[in-house]
Amino acid sequence: MSILVVGTVAFDSIETPYGKADHIVGGAATYISWAASYFTNDIRLCSVIGDDFPEHELVELRERGVSTEGLQVKQGEKSFYWAGRYHDDMNGRDTLVTDLNVLADFDPVLPESYKDAEYVMLGNLTPEVQMRVIEQMNKRPKLIVLDTMNFWMDVAMNSLKKVIGKVDVLTINDEEARQLSGVHSLVKAARIIRKMGPKYLIIKKGEHGALLFHNEDIFFAPALPLEEVFDPTGAGDTFAGGFIGYLAKTDDLSFESMKCAVIYGSLLASCTVEKFGLEKLKGLSTEELKARLEQFAAITRFEVPEKV
Amino acid sequence: MSILVVGTVAFDSIETPYGKADHIVGGAATYISWAASYFTNDIRLCSVIGDDFPEHELVELRERGVSTEGLQVKQGEKSFYWAGRYHDDMNGRDTLVTDLNVLADFDPVLPESYKDAEYVMLGNLTPEVQMRVIEQMNKRPKLIVLDTMNFWMDVAMNSLKKVIGKVDVLTINDEEARQLSGVHSLVKAARIIRKMGPKYLIIKKGEHGALLFHNEDIFFAPALPLEEVFDPTGAGDTFAGGFIGYLAKTDDLSFESMKCAVIYGSLLASCTVEKFGLEKLKGLSTEELKARLEQFAAITRFEVPEKV
Numbered sequence: 001m002s003i004l005v006v007g008t009v010a011f012d013s014i015e016t017p018y019g020k021a022d023h024i025v026g027g028a029a030t031y032i033s034w035a036a037s038y039f040t041n042d043i044r045l046c047s048v049i050g051d052d053f054p055e056h057e058l059v060e061l062r063e064r065g066v067s068t069e070g071l072q073v074k075q076g077e078k079s080f081y082w083a084g085r086y087h088d089d090m091n092g093r094d095t096l097v098t099d100l101n102v103l104a105d106f107d108p109v110l111p112e113s114y115k116d117a118e119y120v121m122l123g124n125l126t127p128e129v130q131m132r133v134i135e136q137m138n139k140r141p142k143l144i145v146l147d148t149m150n151f152w153m154d155v156a157m158n159s160l161k162k163v164i165g166k167v168d169v170l171t172i173n174d175e176e177a178r179q180l181s182g183v184h185s186l187v188k189a190a191r192i193i194r195k196m197g198p199k200y201l202i203i204k205k206g207e208h209g210a211l212l213f214h215n216e217d218i219f220f221a222p223a224l225p226l227e228e229v230f231d232p233t234g235a236g237d238t239f240a241g242g243f244i245g246y247l248a249k250t251d252d253l254s255f256e257s258m259k260c261a262v263i264y265g266s267l268l269a270s271c272t273v274e275k276f277g278l279e280k281l282k283g284l285s286t287e288e289l290k291a292r293l294e295q296f297a298a299i300t301r302f303e304v305p306e307k308v
Numbered sequence: 309m310s311i312l313v314v315g316t317v318a319f320d321s322i323e324t325p326y327g328k329a330d331h332i333v334g335g336a337a338t339y340i341s342w343a344a345s346y347f348t349n350d351i352r353l354c355s356v357i358g359d360d361f362p363e364h365e366l367v368e369l370r371e372r373g374v375s376t377e378g379l380q381v382k383q384g385e386k387s388f389y390w391a392g393r394y395h396d397d398m399n400g401r402d403t404l405v406t407d408l409n410v411l412a413d414f415d416p417v418l419p420e421s422y423k424d425a426e427y428v429m430l431g432n433l434t435p436e437v438q439m440r441v442i443e444q445m446n447k448r449p450k451l452i453v454l455d456t457m458n459f460w461m462d463v464a465m466n467s468l469k470k471v472i473g474k475v476d477v478l479t480i481n482d483e484e485a486r487q488l489s490g491v492h493s494l495v496k497a498a499r500i501i502r503k504m505g506p507k508y509l510i511i512k513k514g515e516h517g518a519l520l521f522h523n524e525d526i527f528f529a530p531a532l533p534l535e536e537v538f539d540p541t542g543a544g545d546t547f548a549g550g551f552i553g554y555l556a557k558t559d560d561l562s563f564e565s566m567k568c569a570v571i572y573g574s575l576l577a578s579c580t581v582e583k584f585g586l587e588k589l590k591g592l593s594t595e596e597l598k599a600r601l602e603q604f605a606a607i608t609r610f611e612v613p614e615k616v
Contacts, residue, residue: 089492184397187533208516211533220607222528225495225519250613259610293612299528300608302567304601305558 001142001248002042004114005032006133007123007237008103009047009071013083014276016090016231024277025057027080028123028147031234033066034281035241035268036121038289039249041065044114046133048102050078060282069111074102090229091206110136119248120144121240122167127152127159134166143247145169146198147240150176165197171240173204186211187218200258202243204236212262214255221262224270224295231276235269238281242268267292309450309556310350312422313340314441315431315545316411317355317379321391322584324398324539332585333365335388336431336455339542341374342589343549343576344429346597347557349373352422354441356410358386368590377419382410398537399514418444427556428452429548430475435460435467442474451555453477454506455548458484473505479548481512494519495526508566510551512544520570522563529570532578532603539584543577546589550576575600 007029014021029047036043043066051073058068083097108129115138122130124147134144146167152160153176164170170193174186180196181189190201190213203211207229209222243265250257270292272281315337322329337355344351351374359381366376391405416437423446430438432455442452454475460468461484472478478501482494488504489497498509498521509521515537517530551573558565578600580589 185534185536187535205516208513209528209530218533218607219610220517220530220533221610222517222530225526225528226493227495228493256611260612263610263612297612299526300610302527302529302571302608303564304568304571304605 001040001118001251002044002116003036003040003119003121003244003248004044004046004110004117004133004141005029005036005066005121005123005241006046006108006130007032007121007125008080009045009049009053010080010082012081012233012277013097014231014233015085017086017088018228018230019276021231021276023081025054026082026234026277028125028234028237030061030278031237031272031281032121032123032241032244033061034064034278035238035265035272036245036248037064037066038242038268038284039245039264043067044070044117046070046108046110046114048072048074048106050102051075053079067113070109070114072102072106072109077102084233086232090232093232108133108136118142118251119244121244122146122163123237123240124149127156127163131159131163131166134163142251143168143244143253145171145240145244147171147236148176150179153179161196164193167198169200169202170198171202171204171236171243173206173236177201177203190218202262204239206232206235210239210262210266212258214258217255219255219259219262221259221266222296222300223266224292225299226270226274229273232273233277234281235273238272239265239269241265263293263296267296309348309426309559310352310424311344311348311427311429311552311556312352312354312418312425312441312449313337313344313374313429313431313549314354314416314438315340315429315433316388317353317357317361318388318390320389320541320585321405322539322541323393325394325396326536326538327584329539329584331389333362334390334542334585336433336542336545338369338586339545339580339589340429340431340549340552341369342372342586343546343573343580344553344556345372345374346550346576346592347553347572351375352378352425354378354416354418354422356380356382356414358410359383361387375421378417378422380410380414380417385410392541394540398540401540416441416444426450426559427552429552430454430471431545431548432457435464435471439467439471439474442471450559451476451552451561453479453548453552455479455544456484458487461487469504472501475506477508477510478506479510479512479544479551481514481544485509485511510570512547514540514543518547518570518574520566522566525563527563527567527570529567529574530604530608531574532600533607534578534582537581540581541585542589543581546580547573547577549573571601571604575604
């Protein structure tokens with residue numbers, strides 16, 4: 001099945017306790033596309049870049065089955081740029097620079113060939129831009145997944161709630177779930193948020209795993225305990241890409257299939273954080289993915305005897 | 309199998325966003341004994357109280373199979389008292405009062421009948437007191453589990469490391485594991501801590517679950533997502549009591565059995581936090597425990613198709 005991916009394609013400068021990476025390729029849609037490309041080769045990328053973006057990165061994406069027909073290139077302008085520094089514990093981070101550049105007046109215009117995509121992944125962006133994408137679709141996609149962040153809850157809650165009302169799956173972190181719902185208990189928060197529209201809610205908790213909520217069902221996927229987290233940038237986007245990639249490949253939207261999609265999303269995210277930027281995500285082998293899947297199974301499997 | 313339980317038997321005053329409870333019965337050994345009593349009725353309690361401790365609480369414990377022969381009662385003195393206030397997010401808490409009272413010069417003297425206990429649970433206490441208990445055992449117990457906290461790492465690291473070197477299982481939280489090992493990655497921390505002596509390390513992460521480490525094996529038990537956490541006091545002690553209770557009952561120290569023990573510990577802890585103090589833990593039915601066990605299984609089970 002085809003996936004429409006909307007989000008940033010950008011440059012990042014990242015400092016972590018392990019080192020620095022200057023002006024490397026990043027952006028939500030880049031991570032999403034790379035992650036999803038492990039499952040399908042029919043990905044349609046909608047984003048905007050300046051004329052400073054390296055062509056070979058686009059060639060690599062196209063080789064993975066990512067169409068760049070809907071990727072606007074603004075001559076004489078610069079791509080979106082973010083610089084940040086992670087704290088020693090790798091949980092918090094400070095934003096050092098946010099240069100919107102081409103993103104400032106981004107109007108997502110979908111090529112005709114994008115408008116019938118069955119799966120839609122709306123990466124973190126202005127809620128208005130996310131909404132304009134949904135409005136251009138020829139028919140209701142089978143599944144729309146939306147990622148967002150606390151920033152939009154602070155400055156654009158009304159627009160955000162409107163677009164949340166149009167999607168099937170919302171992915172946010174635990175603090176964002178609390179902010180959006182106004183309650184502390186994640187079980188109660190999930191109930192409140194699902195009433196806003198999404199049938200499924202995924203709460204990402206970073207090193208503490210991810211929770212999937214649907215009706216009264218809950219599934220918990222742990223994060224793979226890692227030797228070292230090198231650079232958390234793009235972990236959430238990688239998760240989203242693996243999640244929707246798995247669903248588009250299987251075209252199975254049962255709760256059991258959603259669970260597997262969460263596992264694959266976590267698995268790919270556990271790879272991304274082990275190196276700077278896209279370095280690790282670009283070169284995964286089938287054997288490596290299989291080995292990680294087995295690790296996931298091993299750390300969660302238990303069998304309680306019938307009678308204790 | 310018999311379990312020797314050492315720890316505080318005390319009074320707590322607790323404030324949470326949901327209410328206040330004044331001078332209710334608490335203490336690590338109390339929670340541990342109650343939790344373990346769901347698995348075995350051969351529990352030997354070693355602690356100290358003043359003459360202010362209600363006799364009916366001791367009667368209840370004895371009815372659950374808890375021997376109080378090693379419980380010292382100091383006439384004219386007061387029991388240990390702790391008062392604390394939990395923050396709105398229920399993660400942090402401020403200690404308002406710590407009155408050591410009888411605990412100030414507690415010398416744990418084991419009755420002869422305690423000295424051959426097969427399982428030993430050392431609740432959070434001065435490392436020196438924990439060590440004196442181990443030294444009095446007639447023979448090496450099958451399993452010694454030790455719980456401790458950051459306070460002892462701050463003020464008595466040397467004594468703490470000595471007693472840690474004598475035990476089989478150490479239970480601490482994630483921040484304590486980082487403090488004790490000096491590294492951030494929990495995988496690396498576990499390796500360093502296991503070199504200090506314990507073959508098994510359990511890292512408790514509260515609402516984020518618990519990790520069990522043994523050699524290069526890792527097991528992750530989620531925390532049951534709860535509607536509301538009412539009072540987190542005693543959750544870690546309940547976990548420890550359920551953990552050692554399960555092992556003492558099955559007398560099976562394989563890694564598979566340890567996993568089940570972690571699940572039962574988590575399950576009982578999820579009960580404790582739903583009411584103030586011991587209220588919920590005292591009245592659990594077999595049906596309720598069975599239902600929670602099924603919930604645990606349901607939220608973690610997934611089946612990834614052979615071929616994706």
